[in-house]
Amino acid sequence: MKISIGNDHAGPEYKKAIVAMLKAKGYQVKNYGTDTDASVDYPDFGHPVASDVAEGKADYGIVICGSGNGIAMTVNKHPKVRAGLCWMKEIAYLTRLHNDANILCLPARYTSVQQAMEIVETFLTTEFEGGRHQNRVDKISCK
Template sequence: MKISIGNDHAGPEYKKAIVSMLEAKGYAVTNYGTDSEDSVDYPDFAHPVAQDISEGKADFGVVICGSGNGIAMTVNKHAKVRAGLCWTKEIAYLTRLHNDANVVSIPARFTSIPQAVEIVATFLETQFEGGRHQNRVDKISKMC
């Protein structure tokens, strides 16, 4: 499975821990994030992740910024992307189970690194339930 990851200056250490976990589980990871805590603009790192999802170059994406909101808003501008802002593993589970999200957005200033790793692992291990949720997911995509 292929994962694209992008982060701004709030997330280099988060990204490092998440990439380590992903690679240990055998995922192929494409890294678009910064490795510095110097201020950068999160859209510069979000758009490449979203393009990978839209073009089928990645199965899932992980994006990280301070609140998780701006980077989620950015990736959600792209067709075929459904990003969910997740600050607990339970929300990550439901975001996949009910919304078939393909990008998880991590709020670095509101989660610990171990929590973020657990959120991403839960997100990737959860399958979309389909059924009554499929019609809703179809309606999300219909507007694109």
């Protein structure tokens, strides 16, 4: 499975731990994120992740910024992207189960690294339920 990941200055520590976990599990990872805490603009790292997912170059994306909101707004501008802001694993479970989210947005300032890794694990191992939810997912994209 291919995962694209991007982060701003709030997330280098998170990204490093998540990438190590993903690689240990055999995932291919494309890293667009910054590796320092020097101030950067989250759209510069979110757009490439969203493009990879929208174009089928990645199965899923993971994006990280301080609150998770700015980068979520950024990636959700892309067609075919359904990004969910998840601050606990139960939200990650539901955003995959009911919304078929394909990008996970993490709020680095509101979760610990350990929590973030649990959220990632839940997100990547939860299958979309389909059924009654498919019609709703179909209505998300503007036509």
